[in-house]
Amino acid sequence: MAILTGSCRFGLWHVHVAWQDDLVYRVRFARDGIPGRVPEEILRYCSGRPADLSSLKSVATEGDTTFAGIYRAVLTIPCGETVTYGEVARMVGTAPRAVGAAMARNPTPIVVPCHRVVAKTGIGGFSPDLAIKEILLGMERRGDVCTPKKREVNR
DNA sequence: CTCAAACGGCAAA
DNA sequence: TTTGCCGTTTGAG
Structure with a gap:
């Protein structure tokens, strides 16, 4: 197959x-x-x-390389929330720049939600277009794509 | 404010 | 095998 x-x-x-x-x-x-x-x-x-x-x-999380560990950490970020490159780095015991590099080379964006990783001072980067990151974060912040939808309950 | 160093994998040379 | 990239952060000057 x-x-x-x-x-x-x-x-x-x-x-x-x-x-x-x-x-x-x-x-x-x-x-x-x-x-x-x-x-x-x-x-x-x-x-x-x-x-x-x-x-x-995602194949990105397979293996025991530093990058795979970073991708697994990013998977734990809940829909609608964000974490900084530095915080991810501390989670897996590496440097912020390594996290940035891992995000830049993420083979499976969306599945591994690299858009939820932002810079300490701002939104950070995203390729091929930063506008995509802004849209994704907007959708998730509103709860449009998040599941489960207990969001509408406690409101 | 600017600058440099630390970090890890990949691709091109 | 070596070099040069990067979606950063922090501290020093």
Whole structure:
């Protein structure tokens, strides 16, 4: 069974995904779309509906390298919240700059929510476009894509 | 304010 | 195998 590829729309962008079952190999933002499907939860997320991304695994967290440890730490950041590069660095016992480098090379953004890692003094960076990070954080802060939806209960 | 150092993996040379 | 990148932070000058 081969690895599947496909894309879905996300605002002005398209999200390309390479995956198989619940394992995601690559996620990247591009201007153009490609044929094929993406995992259901990613589709829900990109369309602004509540999505359970924890049902997906990323190849980025496999292994015992420092980067893999960083990605696992980033996975623990709850939807709607942010943590600084320095705080992630302390969690795994490395330097803030190593965290920045790991985020820059994150093979599976969204699945590993690197957009929730911000700079101490500001929002930090995001490629290919910082606007994507701002939109993602906005959606999550509003609770649009977060699950479970106990958010509407205590309000 | 500016500057440099510490950090880790990857890709290009 | 070496070099040069980076989505940072902190302390010193």
